[in-house]
Amino acid sequence: MSDPYHVLISKLRQSIDDKRIITDPTLTLAYGTDASFYRLIPKLILQLANLDEVVLVIKACYELAIPVTFRAAGTSLSGQALSDSVLIMLTSDWRQHKVLNNGEQIWLQPGIIGAEANKILAPYQRKIGPDPASINTCKIGGIAANNSSGMCCGTAQNSYQTLAGMTVVLADGTVLNTLDSYSVAQFKISHKDMLKDLTKLAQACKDNTALADKIRHKYRLKNTTGYSLNSLTDYSDPIEVLQHLFIGSEGTLGFIADVTYNTVIDHSFKATGLYLFADIEQTCLAVSELANTSVAAVELMDNRALSSVANKPGMPDFITQLTAENNTEAAALLVEIHAESEADLNQQVIQINTLIDELNPTEAVEFSTDTKVYNQLWAIRKELFPAVGAVREVGTTVIIEDVAFPIEQLAPAVRDLEVLFKKYHYDEAIIFGHALAGNLHFVFTQAFETEEEINRYSGFMDDVAQLVAVDYQGSLKAEHGTGRNMAPYVELEWGSEGYALMQDIKRIFDKTGILNPGVILNDNKDSHITDLKVMPAADELIDKCIECGFCEPVCPSRELSLTPRQRNTVYREISRLQRSQEEPARLAELEKSFKYLGIDTCAATGLCAERCPVDINTGDLIRKLRQQHSPIANVIARWSSDHFAGLTSATQAGLTVANGVHSVLGTKAMRTVTKATHKLSGGAVPLWTPSMPKAAGKVKRLASPSDGLSLAHKKVVYFPSCAARNMGTAKNAMDNRPLADVTQAVLQKAGIEVIMPGKLSEKCCGMPYKSKGFVDTALSKSQQLEAALWEASEQGKLPVLMDTSPCASTSIELMTKDIAIYEPFRFVAEFVMDHVNITPQAEPIMLHVTCTSRKQGLAGVMEKVSRACATEVIIPDDIQCCGFAGDKGFTTPELNASALSPLARQVPSNCSEGYSNSRTCEIGLSEHSGIEYRSILYLVDKVSEKRDA
Numbered sequence: 001m002s003d004p005y006h007v008l009i010s011k012l013r014q015s016i017d018d019k020r021i022i023t024d025p026t027l028t029l030a031y032g033t034d035a036s037f038y039r040l041i042p043k044l045i046l047q048l049a050n051l052d053e054v055v056l057v058i059k060a061c062y063e064l065a066i067p068v069t070f071r072a073a074g075t076s077l078s079g080q081a082l083s084d085s086v087l088i089m090l091t092s093d094w095r096q097h098k099v100l101n102n103g104e105q106i107w108l109q110p111g112i113i114g115a116e117a118n119k120i121l122a123p124y125q126r127k128i129g130p131d132p133a134s135i136n137t138c139k140i141g142g143i144a145a146n147n148s149s150g151m152c153c154g155t156a157q158n159s160y161q162t163l164a165g166m167t168v169v170l171a172d173g174t175v176l177n178t179l180d181s182y183s184v185a186q187f188k189i190s191h192k193d194m195l196k197d198l199t200k201l202a203q204a205c206k207d208n209t210a211l212a213d214k215i216r217h218k219y220r221l222k223n224t225t226g227y228s229l230n231s232l233t234d235y236s237d238p239i240e241v242l243q244h245l246f247i248g249s250e251g252t253l254g255f256i257a258d259v260t261y262n263t264v265i266d267h268s269f270k271a272t273g274l275y276l277f278a279d280i281e282q283t284c285l286a287v288s289e290l291a292n293t294s295v296a297a298v299e300l301m302d303n304r305a306l307s308s309v310a311n312k313p314g315m316p317d318f319i320t321q322l323t324a325e326n327n328t329e330a331a332a333l334l335v336e337i338h339a340e341s342e343a344d345l346n347q348q349v350i351q352i353n354t355l356i357d358e359l360n361p362t363e364a365v366e367f368s369t370d371t372k373v374y375n376q377l378w379a380i381r382k383e384l385f386p387a388v389g390a391v392r393e394v395g396t397t398v399i400i401e402d403v404a405f406p407i408e409q410l411a412p413a414v415r416d417l418e419v420l421f422k423k424y425h426y427d428e429a430i431i432f433g434h435a436l437a438g439n440l441h442f443v444f445t446q447a448f449e450t451e452e453e454i455n456r457y458s459g460f461m462d463d464v465a466q467l468v469a470v471d472y473q474g475s476l477k478a479e480h481g482t483g484r485n486m487a488p489y490v491e492l493e494w495g496s497e498g499y500a501l502m503q504d505i506k507r508i509f510d511k512t513g514i515l516n517p518g519v520i521l522n523d524n525k526d527s528h529i530t531d532l533k534v535m536p537a538a539d540e541l542i543d544k545c546i547e548c549g550f551c552e553p554v555c556p557s558r559e560l561s562l563t564p565r566q567r568n569t570v571y572r573e574i575s576r577l578q579r580s581q582e583e584p585a586r587l588a589e590l591e592k593s594f595k596y597l598g599i600d601t602c603a604a605t606g607l608c609a610e611r612c613p614v615d616i617n618t619g620d621l622i623r624k625l626r627q628q629h630s631p632i633a634n635v636i637a638r639w640s641s642d643h644f645a646g647l648t649s650a651t652q653a654g655l656t657v658a659n660g661v662h663s664v665l666g667t668k669a670m671r672t673v674t675k676a677t678h679k680l681s682g683g684a685v686p687l688w689t690p691s692m693p694k695a696a697g698k699v700k701r702l703a704s705p706s707d708g709l710s711l712a713h714k715k716v717v718y719f720p721s722c723a724a725r726n727m728g729t730a731k732n733a734m735d736n737r738p739l740a741d742v743t744q745a746v747l748q749k750a751g752i753e754v755i756m757p758g759k760l761s762e763k764c765c766g767m768p769y770k771s772k773g774f775v776d777t778a779l780s781k782s783q784q785l786e787a788a789l790w791e792a793s794e795q796g797k798l799p800v801l802m803d804t805s806p807c808a809s810t811s812i813e814l815m816t817k818d819i820a821i822y823e824p825f826r827f828v829a830e831f832v833m834d835h836v837n838i839t840p841q842a843e844p845i846m847l848h849v850t851c852t853s854r855k856q857g858l859a860g861v862m863e864k865v866s867r868a869c870a871t872e873v874i875i876p877d878d879i880q881c882c883g884f885a886g887d888k889g890f891t892t893p894e895l896n897a898s899a900l901s902p903l904a905r906q907v908p909s910n911c912s913e914g915y916s917n918s919r920t921c922e923i924g925l926s927e928h929s930g931i932e933y934r935s936i937l938y939l940v941d942k943v944s945e946k947r948d949a
Contacts, residue, residue, distance in 0.1 A: 004065070005043055005044055008060055008064055008086070009023075022046070022047070026570060026590055026597060028045055030569055030570050032087060033547055033569045034074040034079070035074060035546070035547055035548045036079040036485070037079075037397045037399055037448070037532060038082055039532070040084040040531055042083045043084065045089060046087070046089070047089050049094075054088070057086075058171065058255065059172070059173035062514060066085060067086065067513075067516070067517050068514055069083035069088065072090065072138065072139040072141035072142035076142060076146060076250075078480050078484065078485040079485050080145075080250040080481050080482070080484065080516065081251075088255075095109060097117065099124065100260070103121055103125075104126065104262065105164055105262055106120065106121060106263055107259075107260045108259050108261065109258050110257065110259070113136065113138070114138055118135070121263055122266065125266050128261050128263060129156075129158060129263070129264045130143050131150035131151060131152050131153045132150045133150060137548075143159060144166070144246070145247075145249060145251055146480070146481040147224050147481075149478075150479070151381075151434055152338075154434070155221070155437060160244060160248065163243065163259070163262070165178045165179035165259075166259045167256075167258045168243070168254045168256055169257055170191075170253075170254045170509065171511070174187070174191065175257070178243045196238075197504075197508045198238040199241075201504055202236060202238070202241050205233060205501065206232070206233060214498065215229045215232070215498070217473070218230075218475065222479055223478065224248050224475070224479055224482060225486060225489075227245060227505050227506075228247055228249070229494075229498060230244075245505060245509075251515060251519070252509075252515050252521075253505070253510060268340070269342055270296075270339075271337045271367040272368060272377050273368065274316065274333070275332060275335065275361040276330055276331075276362050276363040277332070277359070277362060278329060280329070280411050283300060284410040284414070286356065287435040287436065290333075290355070290436070291407055293355065294348060297434070298335050299381050300431075300440070301332045301380070301384065302431040303328055303331060304430045305384050306332055308387040309387050310322060312387075316365055319380070334381050337367065345369070384430060388430060390544055398444075398446075399444055401441065401464065402478050403468045404474050405440065406438055407435075413467075416467055416471075417440070417464075420463050423463070424456055425456075428444060430442065430443050430444075438474070448532040448533070458526075461489075465486075468493075470492065476492075476493050482519070482520045484531075486528070488522065488524070488526070490520065502520070536575060536576040538571050538572040541620050541624065542572075542621050545565070545568045545612075545616050547565050547569060551611045552565060553611070554607040554610065554880040555880075556880070556881040556882070557602060557603060557883065557898065559899075560601055561598070562602075567598045568616075568621075574587065574591060601892060601895050603619070603881055604623055607851050607881055622773075623771065623775075624773055625773070686890030689923070690927070693729060694729060699725055699738075700740070700741070701754065702741065702744040702748065714751055714752045714753060715754075715798050716800070716801050716827075717798050717799070718744070718801050719756070719785070720740045720760065722764050727923075729934070730926065733934070734913075734932060735942075739919065739935050739938075746937050748946075749945065750836050751835055751946075763781075764785065765814075766780070766785070767886065768886055772886075779814060786815045786819070790819060793820075796818045796819050799820045800819055801822050801824070802822070803823075803937065804918045804919055805850045805856075805858075808822065808823035808852070824936050825858060825865045826858055828937070832940065833865070833868060835947055837945045838869060841871070841939075841943055842871055843910070843913065844870065844874060844911045845911065846876065846907060846914035846933070848876075848914060848922075849863075849916075851880065851881035862917070863875065874906065874907070878902045881899060882921045883898065883899025884920050884923065884924040913932060913933075914926070914931050914932065915935065915936045915938070922935070
């Protein structure tokens, strides 16, 4: 590392925690990855927690002439969030927000995810204007810096049009809050020359009639190519010009520290329909006609796009038949209508239907307000990008380009794009997009491993640029940002005068050129084919990963070590180096780091697969690697499986001893001793906490309501999980009864007879083995339990209740017989609530939705049951998984602590109870919340009474 970086690090260490100053090669590779098809590895990554730190870093980099790049979520596609110098990332501290003017405005820090902003605004029936496809992952900083739009946003509701104000940090470290009169007044004094230059620039632009007209024409369309030149024609106040130039500036003019948006209406009434037309001309004619109506969204999909998803479940029959009929001409429109009332919606449906009928669609799914139909139709559109990614050859990447044409020229433009696909042999390419804005995406696969492939891509992009920017006077980037990808073509689109304006803008804001150099403006005309990312084969479990980052918000280790995207990136590089046998020292370092960062700290919950466009479960890879890394562990696993009853007894004995020692030493001394022991053992000895349970004791079958009665129609097979059989309550629990007793008490009240399988101490669902990668042992235990449950349930006639969600989820996944398996919440909802009297308690409760419950789609059921039992239920934000992950809360407690770091501050002062459906998760939740978490069955038992016959 060169001297300026040493000087920078020395200066920053005086004010910033050393853990957030990152030079480790594994982490710089992993954290430096974004969703684009470029690769740059930062020399230094800084995770900054507040505005003062940002100012400190920018000033230091300015003084040392060190380039700096800002990163939000890293979902950008054009290479604008990469650096080979200093990369600034935001910690989770940048998530504050304020709703203003009864929801008509919202103040947001840049770390808030777009979908979270809409969740905050939902009670006001408002939302932010931008609605990018990545809204569940991308953050406000990136949304504003890229002027992201989306399916319904168009050009009227993007960040540029809905901006109310912002706080920015300039290249010299100056902070400007455009909504603070004092800040603005001070800035006008300190930066009068800058504002004078911007005023001159805006006036000169307005005086150049031809250029001003061109700018207005270009922004009729979606346009994110270059800087927001429309700010020079739309505004005269230099502060307004400045803040609107920041929109879409991709970090090249300064840092966006917060944004205040004017929000838009989130309509309650929506209808969606799908219409197929004979050819692209008729389809685009329909777009032109619909553009004159009040429709909210019109998504175009060409025939190849439709064919790519024809085999997906739930597709309309006419899409399935397209490929068989080899109809290469047909195209479809997905149309959505919004309204503020049902009557208004119905009126719009009649009007739009009349218009569409006149355009002679060949097939249709008529407008529907049914949520199921809505989800099915939008699934078609959302599956298009993944469909290409899923079938691509190993070693290729998926590229999605993003252009805009005048609507009246949409049909010939599509035809001309298809000609280019054929010319360059992109036979898999598909076209879809936001047709109302003339915005088309085309997706294709590309390898960058040979000069021939790079030249093919380069020639194709040259022809695309000529076609879009010159022949059709369109936008080369409509919503994905210029980045490095389109920087060589900015002058082609804007001409020499427009390009000169952009160069002036860059000089006014960034005289030394330290801010994200090479992005938007780049003297290297080959920047779009420089620093290309190769995607080598690593393992079939992750080879389809496109490194989009959609998985990251749900990963419990995202603040501790690596996310699924980052794990895949590092493992790809390890695999490449293992095959090439080059850089052995670097390979050894990566392998050593990956052991902890990649393998040990992965919760392997599989939540990443729920968000992944191509259904990758990185946890499957990690489980596989865990098995490979410890061959002796396979032997131990098999032995423990064969001696499970003895292991259960030993576990209970250990818990009894720990509880006894705790009673003697006291909590403080116990913490100190066990923390030291855990550390000295390298994590082999579990970490004790005050939430550690006592031994549960032997499971007792309580008196059944059917004893002496005939209630054969109300029976359940109850399987107490290993966790419930081993782990009782914590020492100072509100209710000291073991979970098995409480479960049976609830069933008694509901008049349900309990049946338990025999030899309980030998039985296990297999989850502890599966999570560690011992698949064969897991299957063996699962089959053993399945046989017992099949017999106990009278060959599947009776439902089976498992008292913890992970066990139920694993059994549903692994068992093959037709057995109805329930975790507590769903069982209570379906079999208990209608047969007992429930009086909801006034005291608030916390509810934790476990990752296994999320995967089973039970979040709604869990909330419903909880709200029946308590008048106030708090579901904390930003916790998708507790990170306890079986036994990792004991052996790798930092994972649990990191995943639950947002929890304690969300617990109200008048709340002392939390509920869930996993005994181990509840231990970690109790430890990191400051209140006691336990099974929902405790609450159901507390607030329910037996109903009189």
